[in-house]
Amino acid sequence: MAESYSEQIDQKNILKLRELLATLPPFCKQFFRGIQDTTSSRTRIAYAYDLHVFFDFLHQTNGVYRKMDIVDFPLSLLDQLEREDIVEYSEYLNLYIKDGKKITNDERGKTRKLASLRTFYNFYYCNELIKNNPAVLVPLPKLHQKEIVRLEANEVVTLLDQVEEGTKLTQSQTRYHNKTKVRDLALLTLLLGTGIRVSECVGLDITDVDFNTNGIKIHRKGGYETIVYFGSEVEAALLDYLKQRHHIVPLSGHENALFLSMQNRRITVRAVENLVKKYASLVTNLKKITPHKLRSTYGTTLYQETGDIYLVADVLGHKDVNTTKKHYAAMEDSNRRKAARIVKLRDV
DSSP states (O other), rough: OOOOOHHHHHHHHHHHHHHHHHTTTHHHHHHHHTTTTTSSHHHHHHHHHHHHHHHHHHHHHHHTGGGGGGGOOTHHHHHHOOOOHHHHHHHTTTEETTTTTEOOOHHHHHOOOOOOHHHHHHHHHHHSOOOGGGGGGGGGOOOOOOOOOOOOHHHHHHHHHHHHHHHTTHHHHHHHHHHHHHHHHHHHHHHHHHHOOHHHTTTGGGGGGTTTTTTTEETTTTTTTEEEOOOOOHHHHHHHHHHHTTTTTOOOOOOOOOSTTTSSOOOOOHHHHHHHHHHHTTOSSSOOOHHHHHHHHHHHHHHHHOHHHHHHHHHHHHHSSSHHHHHHHHHHHHHHHHHHHHHOOOOO
16 A cells, blocks of 8 residues: 555654754653654654754853764753753844854744753653753743734635636746646635645645545644545636546656646645745735645634634644634634624614
8 A cells, every 4th residue: 555645754754853863962862752652753853953953052152062072962961051051042042153154033933942942851850860940940932923914805816816817927937827727726726715734735645535525634733634624616626627637647656646746746835835926926915925824814714704713723723722812813802892893782
């Protein structure tokens, strides 16, 4: 039986993690074994990158550990560090030089790296391998909620019209458009009509689509499978594309992929990002539209139509409804204000 796309990605990530672990202190392997059953391979890679930044910071700034290679750092160093060391690391994250390039972190980047360090420290502390936990003493940066960037209803119409017609495309873009517009329309209609992540979209196989129930089986970020349902517009766009797709001979290993690139391989996340950018630039210059913003467009529309934050959380695949509330808090406030205007106590 052929391996699924998610299985292939997991295997690549496992090999990548081994490569990254070879650059970290040996005791880190305990941590990654400890979180293996509760995290995705992609999450573990993110931890490895974040921890390498931390150990590189120590290697550059700590008088004792500057003389040692990172792979020789002992577990005891975690006990030797103090709160002030973590504060200095937090400041270091604002701006540092790596391979001759300036690296900066906004509040979200800093928060993620400091949260990774907290998780790392907590593992050894809770397993009684260290006695001190200075990472927990340093507060995470306060995150300021950003306004949700999304397409308005009229912009969605214009976007899909441009995918179909391509009237604003350049001459060279038009040549490719004639070959890909059916695929592009199906792909963008699916993203806008279901709110799935771009990684979930490119991972779809033909057999994951069930037109009897109008459902697609997707592999969520946490590694689990679920069914997401689509409406008639998505159904029509997918059926049109599949008529074309059945006449394409995919490269070996890509036979099951739903969406194919011009090279007849499974389309990549980067390719989808580029095509969204291309079409969105024809619609609006004021908003930076990415596949994730199409997801926000879907989530916003669904919440406006239903007012059900739990439904939005479930369909978008948020494990914690508070994650959804955080993003759509402004809309909740708008609904509460609307309620105040609706209820009348006396006729005026």
